[in-house]
Amino acid sequence: MLKRLWRWLKSLFRQIFGRKQPISPPLAAQETGEIRNELTDAEYESLFIQLLAGVHEEGWSRGRVKAFLDGKRINQAHLLEWLRGFGDRLLASPTANDELARRIIKLGELGVGEVSDFADDIGRRLLRREEETNRRGAEDAEEEGEKNITDDAEAWLDQGNEQFEAGDFAGAIASYDNALKIKPDYHEAWKNRGIALNWLQQYEQAILSCDNALKIKPDDHEAWIQRGFALRQLGKYEEAILSCDNALKIKPDYYEAWKNRGIALNWLQRYEQAILSCGNALNIKPDDSEAWTHQGFALRQLGKYEEAILSCDNALKIKPDYHEAWKNRGIALNWLQRYEQAILSCGNALNIKPDDSEAWTHQGFALCQLEKYEEAILSCDNALKIKPDEHEAWIHRGLAVRNSVSFNQFLAFSSAIAKINPHLNQRGYQGELISYKEGLKYCHQHTHPESWGKLHQAIGNAHYFRGRGDSHPRSYWYKAVKSYNEALQTLTAEDFPELHLKILQNLIHVQLDLGETAKAEELQRRGTDLLRRLLDECKSSEKKKQLALKFAGFQQLTVDLAIQSENFCTALELAEQGKNACLSWLLAGWSDDSPKWEEMKQLLNPHTAIVYWHLSPAALHTFILKHNTPSPIVLRETLLTPAQRLYNFETWVKTWNEEYANFRKGKDKQSQDAKTWRDNLPAMLDELGKILDINAIVSQLSDITQLILIPHRDLHRFPLHALFPPQFTISYLPSIQLGLISQTHNENQLSNQHQLLSIEHPENPYPTLEFAQVESEAICRIFPHNTRKRSEEATKAAVINALPQGYGILHFTGHGEYNFHNPALSHLALADEDKLKLTDIRDYDLHSYQLVCLAACETAITGNYTITTEYVGLVSGFMSCGVASVVSTLWTVESAASALVMIQFYQQLQQGKSKVVALAEATQWLRNVTNGELAQWYAEEIAKLPENEVILRRFLLNHLNNIKNQPETCNKPYNHPYFWAAFTITGIFSSCNH
Known part of the structure; x- marks a missing residue:
């Protein structure tokens, strides 16, 4: 602000005294310490500007003013003489100086001796003169119009800038226009005019202003970026990107251009490029919360929800009250089914911006998933109070209404829309239909084509699912067909291709259930043609992959059609x-x-x-x-x-x-x-x-x-x-x-089959596996030719170095985790919090491995997820790299039972049985073994151990003693399927492992 005030005062003095040369910079402290007796008018002028700026902008006190004058070693008599002349020139000037007069009076009111007295006198005389002049000249001014307008374009520019900084954008534009009347090729005025028009959301005019600036000065990077911003606001994203690119040609490190380019790319659904652009902006300016948020948005659209949340978290570290970051974080958490956290994130967004209908909608979705249906309805109602045409809120509301048994009177009373429309308090199937139909009152076919179509799709879904739960479904399914066809009126293949495909899928479901195979086949043909076109047109490999997986259902439905045709x-x-x-x-x-x-x-x-x-x-x-x-x-x-x-x-x-x-x-x-x-x-x-x-x-x-x-x-x-x-x-x-592929693996070349690589219970944040060490010790005794990576040694570097060394068996005793949203990131947990991901495994040729054993890993999904395409986990990853067979578990079995199965399994292998038979017999043994038989087995195993074997001996003796203390020797301790049913083997049958 001080710099802007300085510029304003210099401009004003030029207007008053007619000087065109720049005013001298502020006085520097004198090195000699002597009082300067003679200063030029320009130096006194600069001194006075500093006084006015300090008093007005920084609130200098009387003592501060005195200290300032004393510090400059100014001869006060000479200063007063200059001030008298300055006042005379001000009073003689015809230029209006009301604001300057008030600033001079403020200096006078501080009472710093004769300087204040002179200043007060000058200011008040100037103000009285201005009041009198204004009174006498009101009618003349009306007639004369622009006669008093200065002919200094730079002064108008400075005034416009001041008005802009004060938030008076319309006033600023008027000042820029005056500057341009005087100097039509004043590129700075054209550019600043464009910026102000952007603030007023007059984007077409803003583009014209920026264009005029660029005709005069084509290398003005700021004009290019402002032009790009306006184009983006008008939905002209390709042109906006070109403008940003032009800015970057001039100034490659212009982070605003990279950021705005990324935002435009997001709108074009070119998310991979958007991430790169936002990343470039953040490399230049890491504390730009907006760039982090938009990068997070792009990551979310690509299904990279964990990374999206990290981006939003980075934005919030910089700007904790950034409601967009909180909201986008909440949406990503919804996709990860972390609904409690999603509710908290959306709640934080709403604490900052209570009128964000989208945040209310996504909070409602999360509440619905947690089966808090009445709270979900209220959240959606809050969204609809703000934005009645928010179709997603109507749809989420309808789903919550369907599942809610009866409305909560207190929450219903809190809903503004339910108080106005009591019929919205109905629940179940009928209540769901009422919600969607109410939404159609605000989402009309011609003004809201997407919303109108989606609401009709939701009505169709309501009919369809009602039919699936009814003993006479056909009447509901015919209603569903009618609603889906209504939706297709606006969700056309040309305007909304992906939504069109979804409706076609819905229709095919119903018509297959109705036995209308010919109609389903025609829809399947149309949908397949459209999907093929979309895939061919897809420029992004990641987007193409997403699209293919999203509509894998079309391929699946062709199977149903072929079956119906036998x-x-x-x-x-x-x-x-x-x-x-x-x-x-x-x-x-x-x-x-x-x-x-x-x-x-x-x-x-x-x-x-x-x-x-x-x-x-x-x-x-x-x-x-x-x-x-x-x-x-x-x-x-x-x-x-x-x-x-x-x-x-x-x-x-x-x-x-x-x-x-x-x-x-x-x-x-x-x-x-x-x-x-x-x-x-x-x-x-x-x-x-x-x-x-x-x-x-x-x-x-x-x-x-x-x-x-x-x-x-x-x-x-x-x-x-x-x-x-x-x-x-x-x-x-x-x-x-x-x-x-696995069958072509030559099992005749089994020279390495007894070479064991044992990765043993790496130390990590996961729960300790109590008997993992015992299991590893026992198995390594079965295979004398072994390489062991013990707990602290099982780092990622060590495992990656060992994997391609041509072993025949990999036995991993540790934890694994499946990543539902990005299966390639599923991993084995190693030491020091390292992870061996599928992306690491697939880089290796593992054809030497006859067997990979992940016996302690929970290799299946553990959350409330539903797979719509295909399951791809660690097992598929190892097999795709050439591994013949993989043993894994569907859930984490108790450590003692797992150790028993694995010891039995490897003992059966050593007896020449195939891997499949060996696992089957090991699990059946565990399932049927009695306490008495188990005690005998423990005793036999102990007898085989050398005297110096401590770990296995202690384990077996402890269990033997525990069993001896149990009276029922016929009891089968591991007969429950929890212990034995989790073990699976993936791979083809082979006669034996010779």
């Missing part, structure tokens, strides 16, 4: 093709070549069959592959349709997710008698067996002893092998294609 070979080939395409995308670089039916039969023999499940958005189908059938067998439904089977499965998964999540958090043991997920596990597996109709599958498997299970989507998460009778020896495969 083209079972084609259906299976399409299912495999879709599975491999998803694996290829998610494993980044793995081949998505898919085999035909005749090639698939290479995995089959008279005693080996494959059970292959397929989940689409509309149905759950089961294929059975046998070597002597001309085509796959498709399990024909008897009591349930494929859609009903899918509905039952989805309901079962939801219960599993909730109970398992509570079990892991310890929230399910509310009382002594409360049953936990573990208690309910046998009953839940029994129910899953009925949903999948395992008995019908088994009836097709006469003479079969070996089964390969190929799950799809969520089915990968569950112990399907535990549903089958023990007569079958069972392994898993991610896909038939991976099985064929």
